[in-house]
Amino acid sequence: MDGALRRTLNLARPDDIYNAVVDAHKGLSDEQCRVFDARLILLLVNHIGDEDVIREALKEAAVP
Amino acid sequence: MSSFTYRHYPYVRPPELDAPGKRRPVVIVGAGIAGPTLALSLATRGVPVLLLDDDDTVSLGSRSICQAKHSLEVWDRFGIAKRMVEKGITWDQGEVYLRDQAIYRFNLTPEPGHKFPAFVNLQQYYVEEYLYERCASEAPIEMRPLNKVVGVASRDDGVTLTVETPDGRYETAADWVVACDGVRSPVRHMLGLPYPGEIFNDRFLIADIRLEGDLPKERRFWFYPPFHPTNSVLLHRQADDVVRVDFQLGRDADPDEEKKPETIDRRLRQMFGPEVRWEHEWSSVYTFTCRMMERFVVGRVIFAGDAAHVVSPFGARGGNAAVADADNLAWKLARVIAGSSPASLLGSYCRERRMASQENIRQSTRSTDFITPKFEASRIFRDATLALARDFPFARALINSGRLSVPTAHTGSTLDTPDSGDDWVGGPAPGRAMLDAPVGDGWLIDGLGPEFTLLSFGDPVAALPGVTSVAVACSGLLAKRYDARPGTVYLIRPDRYVAARWRRFDKEAVGAALARATGR
Numbered sequence: 001m002d003g004a005l006r007r008t009l010n011l012a013r014p015d016d017i018y019n020a021v022v023d024a025h026k027g028l029s030d031e032q033c034r035v036f037d038a039r040l041i042l043l044l045v046n047h048i049g050d051e052d053v054i055r056e057a058l059k060e061a062a063v064p
Numbered sequence: 065m066s067s068f069t070y071r072h073y074p075y076v077r078p079p080e081l082d083a084p085g086k087r088r089p090v091v092i093v094g095a096g097i098a099g100p101t102l103a104l105s106l107a108t109r110g111v112p113v114l115l116l117d118d119d120d121t122v123s124l125g126s127r128s129i130c131q132a133k134h135s136l137e138v139w140d141r142f143g144i145a146k147r148m149v150e151k152g153i154t155w156d157q158g159e160v161y162l163r164d165q166a167i168y169r170f171n172l173t174p175e176p177g178h179k180f181p182a183f184v185n186l187q188q189y190y191v192e193e194y195l196y197e198r199c200a201s202e203a204p205i206e207m208r209p210l211n212k213v214v215g216v217a218s219r220d221d222g223v224t225l226t227v228e229t230p231d232g233r234y235e236t237a238a239d240w241v242v243a244c245d246g247v248r249s250p251v252r253h254m255l256g257l258p259y260p261g262e263i264f265n266d267r268f269l270i271a272d273i274r275l276e277g278d279l280p281k282e283r284r285f286w287f288y289p290p291f292h293p294t295n296s297v298l299l300h301r302q303a304d305d306v307v308r309v310d311f312q313l314g315r316d317a318d319p320d321e322e323k324k325p326e327t328i329d330r331r332l333r334q335m336f337g338p339e340v341r342w343e344h345e346w347s348s349v350y351t352f353t354c355r356m357m358e359r360f361v362v363g364r365v366i367f368a369g370d371a372a373h374v375v376s377p378f379g380a381r382g383g384n385a386a387v388a389d390a391d392n393l394a395w396k397l398a399r400v401i402a403g404s405s406p407a408s409l410l411g412s413y414c415r416e417r418r419m420a421s422q423e424n425i426r427q428s429t430r431s432t433d434f435i436t437p438k439f440e441a442s443r444i445f446r447d448a449t450l451a452l453a454r455d456f457p458f459a460r461a462l463i464n465s466g467r468l469s470v471p472t473a474h475t476g477s478t479l480d481t482p483d484s485g486d487d488w489v490g491g492p493a494p495g496r497a498m499l500d501a502p503v504g505d506g507w508l509i510d511g512l513g514p515e516f517t518l519l520s521f522g523d524p525v526a527a528l529p530g531v532t533s534v535a536v537a538c539s540g541l542l543a544k545r546y547d548a549r550p551g552t553v554y555l556i557r558p559d560r561y562v563a564a565r566w567r568r569f570d571k572e573a574v575g576a577a578l579a580r581a582t583g584r
Contacts (some may be wrong), residue, residue: 034441038448046458 004052005060067274067304068189068343070121073196075210078227080234088114089401091238093213093226094245095119097128097188098369098386100195102242103205105394110515111401112204114236116227118245120209122196125346126187126272128383129302134471134497135387136180137509137560142202144194152186153301158283160453160463164290167453168460172468177541178500179507183468185302187272187531188383216241218363240397242366244386247355249371257362261355262429264376266436267317267351271309271328272302272345275336279307285465287450291334296435300466306345309335310377312436319349352376354425360414367391373421375428378435378466385424388471389417395515395558399582408514409583412479420472427467434464471497474561481555481564481577491547491554492562498554498557501542508542515558516578522550525569531555531578557581 011017023031024040045054065534079085090106092099095117104111131148139145160168172182199205214233215226227234243251252259284299286292294314300307311331313322321327328347336342356373360366369386393413399405437443452459473496474480480494491497500509508519513532518525521543523533536542538550546554555564555577564577 034444035448038441038445039452040447040461041461042445042452043456046456 003056004050005056006053067306070124070189071193073207073209073392074121075120075230076208077231078208078229078234079212080227080236081229081231082179085234085236087222087237088112089238090240090242090397091116091223092115092242092244093225093251093255094369094371095192095196095207095209096123096244096246096369096386097191097195098371098390099242099244100199101138101246101387101396102368102390103199103207104195104202105138105390106398107199107202107205108142109394109398110204111398114205114238115199115205115544116211116225117207117209117215118212118250122192123188125348126189126302126306128188128191128380129185129300129308130380130384131186131191132380132469133178133182134179134469135384135498136184138387138391139195140180140509142195142198143515147194148186148191148217149180149184151303152184153281153303154181154184155281155301156182157281158285158465160460160465161284161286161289162450162453162473163288165454167450168463177502177510177545180500183380185300187302187304187306189198190303191383210527213245213251213254216251216365216366218255220363223364237424238364239401240364240366242397243371244369244390247370247374249367250366251365252357252367252371255362255365257357259355259357261353261374261425263353264351264432264433264436265315266351267313267315267319267322268313268350269313269322269328269331270346270348270350271311271332272306272347273309273332274304274306274341274345275340275342276305277340279305279559289335292331294467295303297335313349317349323347323348341509354429356418356425360417361410364554365392366393366397366410366413368417372417374392375421375422375424376432378431379424379428379470380466380469381424381428384469385420387406388420389413391559392417396583405583412477412583416474416477416479419474419477423472424469431464431466435466471561473497479557479563479581479583481573481580483565484538485567487567488547488565491545491565494562494564496562498556498560498562499545501545502540503536503542508536509560512556512560516563516581517556518574519524519554519556520569521546521548521552524555526571528571528574528578531574555581 091114093116094242103115106113137146156173158170212228213225214228217224222239224237236519267363279301286297298310300308354375360372368389375381400407437446449459449462475495516531518531518533521538527533551568553566553569557563564582
């Protein structure tokens with residue numbers, strides 16, 4: 001499927017970034033995690049800017 | 065205690081009580097904002113209007129206070145907008161606070177060069193008073209206070225209304241009836257028509273108070289202010305040193321408790337501190353709904369304003385939409401009554417204004433969801449946006465404390481002729497409202513005709529019957545606003561929407577667009 005959302009690796013050091021994301025949540029309560037994630041999503045969504053990419057990601061992020 | 069003196073308009077015994085009257089082309093039910101605006105717009109086109117109202121005075125309470133630029137432009141055609149601007153408070157700035165910090169300022173007029181400001185705050189009773197006075201001086205409008213419609217019999221070819229007065233009942237027949245009788249529309253009820261929509265449970269308190277001192281002219285909106293830490297507050301100035309304070313109370317608030325003057329005073333005291341003195345002007349504890357009728361034209365009965373659609377108050381979309389309804393309907397109904405367009409033209413009123421209502425409901429629902437989040441994740445995103453706004457400009461743009469009313473586009477309306485070719489990079493496309501701009505010492509809106517206008521940039525073009533031709537120089541802000549080149553032509557509808565545009569005048573093309581825009 002050729003959507004707007006990139007499906008192949010786009011990170012030079014994937015393990016580092018993955019762990020950075022996970023570690024940023026370490027020690028946070030559930031409520032704090034939700035607040036953190038909301039801030040992160042808003043920052044990244046604005047940075048990405050491409051509405052097609054964002055809408056496709058929203059669709060794919062929904063648990064099947 | 066109100067600073068406003070309510071005048072009572074004299075009831076006169078209607079002659080129909082003694083002898084049957086003649087059939088009328090149009091009867092308007094309800095003298096709020098939509099009714100008198102429509103009456104003036106029809107009467108200036110020579111259509112005799114009977115305007116019935118169950119009351120004998122103007123709006124009780126300041127209610128709809130934000131009069132938008134587009135509404136002022138409509139009222140300016142009746143010569144009453146200048147008075148509104150002089151009496152009201154002109155504003156285009158707003159400030160949003162989170163707790164005790166200002167996080168976002170906005171300016172609704174990003175560029176100058178319009179006759180009217182983005183908004184003038186003026187209490188609804190003044191707007192109605194100015195409209196009533198103008199109606200009284202405008203033949204052929206007959207205003208009848210204390211004439212309450214209690215029966216509606218609608219047939220294929222007309223409507224008979226039963227009207228109750230202090231002296232008894234009479235009947236009057238009309239070709240068309242326009243119900244501008246508000247959100248609880250008795251006419252809609254009598255016809256048994258549904259009013260589907262969504263109910264919102266959050267309760268709010270409006271306290272309009274007279275306050276001495278140096279009051280801000282801007283709109284201020286607080287999320288979680290120290291003086292009302294669990295919810296939001298809106299502060300807005302009106303004429304006569306009156307300010308509106310709108311407190312969000314939440315879903316569990318007890319309306320009977322919140323209505324008590326001492327409870328309102330306690331809330332205001334927390335907000336303004338111990339020194340400030342005020343007098344109560346008007347208050348209201350309210351919830352709201354977003355509703356829209358399935359059809360705005362039902363046989364020979366037409367619905368306008370709150371009778372046809374209603375939204376939350378966030379964004380000033382109630383009264384201003386009522387004016388836009390009247391403006392959209394008046395020229396079409398006048399043409400149908402004169403026989404110069406078929407009755408099917410009124411179908412476009414329903415389509416265009418339903419499109420606008422849908423947009424208003426969508427915008428207002430989004431503001432409502434931001435101000436009163438309906439579920440936990442919604443609240444978390446809202447609070448995250450507010451928290452990011454101090455340091456990140458993008459987040460400020462996401463703060464939705466009411467996206468304020470601008471004229472709604474009705475893209476794809478059957479009356480419009482779409483652009484041919486793609487050499488337009490700007491300017492109002494067909495289906496969009498025209499834009500004002502300076503012309504010489506005056507304004508573009510002052511030079512337009514009462515019906516259709518052909519606006520040409522550069523040389524004047526050949527005249528068409530019934531169309532006002534206006535030629536303007538292809539230069540400056542005006543040309544820029546219209547993406548004009550020498551030879552560019554715009555066909556502008558009586559309600560100041562663009563019907564069609566061309567890069568070069570072609571009499572046949574203009575004639576075809578005109579036929580299309582008038583439903584012929």
